[in-house]
Amino acid sequence: MIIMEIKASDNVLRMLEGAPKKLENGLKQAVNGMAREVKRDIYRGVRQRYTMRGSQFSQKDIRLRAASNAGLTAVLTIEGETPSLRKGFSARKNSGKMAARAQVLRGGGLKELKMKNGSVKAFVTGVQTGHRGVSHYDIFQRDTESGKYDGRLPIRTLSGPSRAKLSEKIFQELKEKKETELERRIWVLAESVMG
Incomplete structure (x- = not known):
């Protein structure tokens, strides 16, 4: 606010x-x-x-x-x-080689969403909401800052300003x-x- x-x-x-x-x-x-x-x-x-x-x-x-x-x-x-990047702004899902892309500024072009070192890329996927047959689709990224690790890092939703x-x-x-x-x-x- x-x-x-x-x-x-x-x-x-x-x-x-x-x-x-x-x-x-x-x-x-x-x-x-x-x-x-x-x-x-x-x-x-x-x-x-x-x-x-x-x-x-x-x-x-x-x-x-x-x-x-x-x-x-x-x-x-x-x-x-x-708002999340996918719901609130112009965004494209990930392809085989490129991470998910988003554009916040007009005329800025779609920017690939990945960490600075390029290792952790953003992706679009559906996550179960707890209701049968209902998925929540959004842009996610693996959370490398999380202390939890049991084979896979947890994911977090990417949101815009x-x-x-x-x-x-x-x-x-x-x-x-x-x-x-x-x-x-x-x-x-x-x-x-x-x-």
């Missing part, structure tokens, strides 16, 4: 203390409008930059807690499970530009109200 705050800077708030009620409502609307823009831009940025499937990340996953007159801070919250982490990267790029735009909007509002 990640929490992102969109708020007016402290300098602006100090200068506008004692302002009329009309300005307070305008400030709230400016902050909430910017928060909605940031929410939309984060969603678009993640969908454009990463190969995350639509079923794994929707606009509903980004929750907005709107600003009020008492607290001029809007909060965006992004939470959810970390979480939607919160991807959204945070996009937010960090947008943050400075959106803060200056919010300040500009607040000054335009103050000039129009105070005349």
